Amino acid sequence: xxxxxxxxxxxxxxxxxxxxxxxxxxxxxxxxxxxxxxxxxxxxxxxxxxxxxxxxxxxxxxxxxxxxxxxxxxxxxxxxxxxxxxxxxxxxxxxxxxxxxxxxxxxxxxxxxxxxxxxxxxxxxxxxxxxxxxxxxxxxxxxxxxxxxxxxxxxxxxxxxxxxxxxxxxxxxxxxxxxxxxxxxxxxxxxxxxxxxxxxxxxxxxxxxxxxxxxxxxxxxxxxxxxxxxxxxxxxxxxxxxxxxxxxxxxx
Numbered sequence: 001x002x003x004x005x006x007x008x009x010x011x012x013x014x015x016x017x018x019x020x021x022x023x024x025x026x027x028x029x030x031x032x033x034x035x036x037x038x039x040x041x042x043x044x045x046x047x048x049x050x051x052x053x054x055x056x057x058x059x060x061x062x063x064x065x066x067x068x069x070x071x072x073x074x075x076x077x078x079x080x081x082x083x084x085x086x087x088x089x090x091x092x093x094x095x096x097x098x099x100x101x102x103x104x105x106x107x108x109x110x111x112x113x114x115x116x117x118x119x120x121x122x123x124x125x126x127x128x129x130x131x132x133x134x135x136x137x138x139x140x141x142x143x144x145x146x147x148x149x150x151x152x153x154x155x156x157x158x159x160x161x162x163x164x165x166x167x168x169x170x171x172x173x174x175x176x177x178x179x180x181x182x183x184x185x186x187x188x189x190x191x192x193x194x195x196x197x198x199x200x201x202x203x204x205x206x207x208x209x210x211x212x213x214x215x216x217x218x219x220x221x222x223x224x225x226x227x228x229x230x231x232x233x234x235x236x237x238x239x240x241x242x243x244x245x246x247x248x249x250x251x252x
């Protein structure tokens with residue numbers, strides 16, 4: 001159709017606000033088709049009217065995509081003439097939208113099932129490596145290799161905690177943006193790593209959340225910020241002995 005950048009101008013929400021009161025937002029909130037019979041004279045369409053007119057849109061229909069009666073998206077169709085959608089067309093398009101929603105749900109379910117199987121296989125492989133590895137370096141290499149099948153492990157590190165010195169050593173530290181000298185130890189007070197170690201809980205945090213937490217004084221900055229940071233405590237019978245961390249992308 002005659003989209004020509006129209007989607008970039010929409011800024012649609014399904015919140016109960018001015019930009020959520022249009023046909024798409026309303027269809028998503030109510031779960032019902034919304035017909036705009038005359039874009040030129042429909043007040044609810046005002047935020048998008050100018051851009052729609054540039055492309056010759058005169059009427060539209062917004063059809064919710066639902067799973068278990070809960071909307072998760074919408075299909076919007078525009079026409080070049082006013083009042084372009086009669087009752088029969090609305091019924092047909094609604095059926096098509098329902099079929100599309102069903103197909104999307106099936107594909108998502110298959111993808112989720114496959115992902116769950118991959119995670120299970122990875123965890124089993126790591127467990128087996130734990131039993132077979134004869135030294136720490138071999139074990140860490142195996143863990144990174146297995147995790148690399150389900151997540152980007154380009155930036156990967158293991159920090160081992162020494163309670164007597166309140167510091168961390170790094171048997172492996174692989175990072176695209178920062179280098180760490182071999183044999184060096186760090187205290188990492190106030191770091192994400194220290195937080196995961198002290199709480200014994202896994203953590204995933206994106207850059208914006210990290211920036212807010214840092215400004216509030218919750219965390220101190222160490223190294224180059226990344227788009228996403230994931231840390232998991234290394235737990236043994238003796239307690240938490242360190243942290244495995246994966247960093248994805250650069251936020252700088």
